[in-house]
Amino acid sequence: MKPAPFAYHAPRTxxxxxxxxxxxxxxxxxxxxxxxxxxxxxxxxSVPSVLIDIKRVSELAYxxxxxGQLRIGAVTxxxxxxxxxxxxxxxxxxxxxxxLIGHLPIRTRGTIGGSMVHAxxxxxxxxxxxxxxAEFVIRGPRGSRVVAAExxxxxxxxxALMPDELLLEVRFPTVCSSYGHAFVEFARxxxxxxxxxxxxxxxxxxxxxxxxxxxxxxxxxxxxxxxxVEQLLIQDGPGEASRRAAATRAxxxxxxxxxxxxxxxxxxxxxxxxxxxxxxxxxxxxxxxxP
Numbered sequence: 001m002k003p004a005p006f007a008y009h010a011p012r013t014x015x016x017x018x019x020x021x022x023x024x025x026x027x028x029x030x031x032x033x034x035x036x037x038x039x040x041x042x043x044x045x046s047v048p049s050v051l052i053d054i055k056r057v058s059e060l061a062y063x064x065x066x067x068g069q070l071r072i073g074a075v076t077x078x079x080x081x082x083x084x085x086x087x088x089x090x091x092x093x094x095x096x097x098x099x100l101i102g103h104l105p106i107r108t109r110g111t112i113g114g115s116m117v118h119a120x121x122x123x124x125x126x127x128x129x130x131x132x133x134a135e136f137v138i139r140g141p142r143g144s145r146v147v148a149a150e151x152x153x154x155x156x157x158x159x160a161l162m163p164d165e166l167l168l169e170v171r172f173p174t175v176c177s178s179y180g181h182a183f184v185e186f187a188r189x190x191x192x193x194x195x196x197x198x199x200x201x202x203x204x205x206x207x208x209x210x211x212x213x214x215x216x217x218x219x220x221x222x223x224x225x226x227x228x229v230e231q232l233l234i235q236d237g238p239g240e241a242s243r244r245a246a247a248t249r250a251x252x253x254x255x256x257x258x259x260x261x262x263x264x265x266x267x268x269x270x271x272x273x274x275x276x277x278x279x280x281x282x283x284x285x286x287x288x289x290x291p
Contacts, residue, residue, distance in 0.1 A: 003041035010053045014139065017054050018166055022141040024050045026163035031055070032075050032114035035106050060113070060168060065090055070172045074113025082107060090174040093132060093181040093201055097124040100183060103191045113167045116152070119159050122193040122218035124183065126153055130223040131199035131215035134172045140165035153222035179203045180285030182278040185217065186270050188261070194218050195262045196270040198250075200278035202238065209233045209283070214275070219254045219267060226250050229275065238283035247276035 011017040021028060029048035031037055032055060040046040054060065060073040063084050070090045072081065081087050081098050088095040101107055101115075101124055115125040116136070128134075129149040136147045141164055152160050161167060175181075185197035197217030203210040212230040215223050229246045236242040256267035 001042050001044060004044055004047040006048055007050045008053065009050065010056055012056050012058075014057060014059060014166065014168065017052060017057055018139055018141065018164075020050075020052050021164045021166055024052075028052050028163070030117070030166065032117075033077065033110040034114070035102070035110040036114060036118040036120070054166070063087060065174070068174055070094075070174055072112055072170050072172070074116075074167045074169060075111050076113075078107040078110045078112060078115070079104075081112060091132065091172045092175070093183060093199060094125075094128050094172060096181060097128045097183040097199065100124055100185060100194075106191075112170055116170060117159060117161060117167055119153050119157050119222070120193065121153075121156060121220060121222050122195075122197070124185075124194075124197065124217065127197055127199045127215050127217040127223040128183070129153075129170065129172075130225060131201055131213050132172050132175075133213070134170055136167060137169040137171065138165050139168050144168075146171075149223075150225065156221040158221075175201065178205055179211075180282040182281035182285065184274045184278040184281065186274060196256075196267050196274055198271070198274045198278040200275075200282040202233065202279070202282040204238050204283050207237060207239075209238045214250070214278070216254060216271070219256045219271065224254070226253060226275075228253060233279065238279065243276050243279045243283075246279060247272045250275040 009020050028050040031051055031053045060075040062073040063086050064071045065086050078098055078101055115123055134149045136152045138145050147160050154160055180202050182200045185194035187194045195218055199215045201213040212233040214226040214229050229250045232246045251268045251272035254271050256264045258264045
């Protein structure tokens with residue numbers, strides 16, 4: 001099929017893009033990489049009267065590090081993130097998850113901002129954002145604001161972004177070498193969205209888990225922090241028995257739906273298996289990559 005007719009705008013600055021969004025509001029859709037939006041347009045699942053193409057807004061394409069924070073502009077390509085030394089050094093969980101996204105052509109065209117705003121609950125980037133406690137910098141006619149990841153994703157394909165607002169930047173806290181990370185997922189075919197994914201970030205020192213952050217993909221309308229699982233690991237440590245108990249609790253906490261791809265029961269089973277693997281990998285990774 002072909003998209004329904006729409007007016008096309010290609011701003012070159014953030015101010016121009018925000019002005020257009022202020023003018024058209026919910027009549028408009030923002031186009032970045034197009035890997036999520038174009039199929040929706042072609043199947044007429046989305047029928048905006050205005051398309052605002054921001055790929056020429058070069059001021060939103062960057063990866064910058066400052067103490068304690070990695071800042072990534074919204075139109076930065078996933079391929080740039082995949083090969084960025086700054087990302088691999090300061091946000092290795094993000095780097096690892098990027099390599100699981102789709103296929104090479106998708107990562108070459110897709111942007112971090114497009115994935116975040118599309119907010120597919122099975123996608124890797126929203127899950128990483130929740131796991132790491134990322135922040136989203138947003139601008140609209142009323143000014144700029146910063147939204148925490150857990151407040152940004154509000155439902156299936158839904159975010160806290162207002163119709164007249166533009167995502168400018170995603171800020172990820174940097175992690176030190178004592179943290180281990182893992183992103184484990186199960187998909188029917190390579191490049192497919194995961195039926196279930198688990199992101200894990202653990203700080204393990206002296207056989208104790210000092211800090212833990214786990215988040216899910218594909219198990220509800222938005223990524224979910226597994227806070228009870230995190231507390232179990234901090235309380236009982238990263239040993240084998242603790243990992244099994246934490247994974248069992250993870251499967252109990254989630255409330256997946258059944259669909260044509262998998263039953264809720266199977267998704268719970270995957271949650272238990274993948275949680276245990278993610279915790280084990282994250283607990284071992286600091287030692288594995290120690291100099």
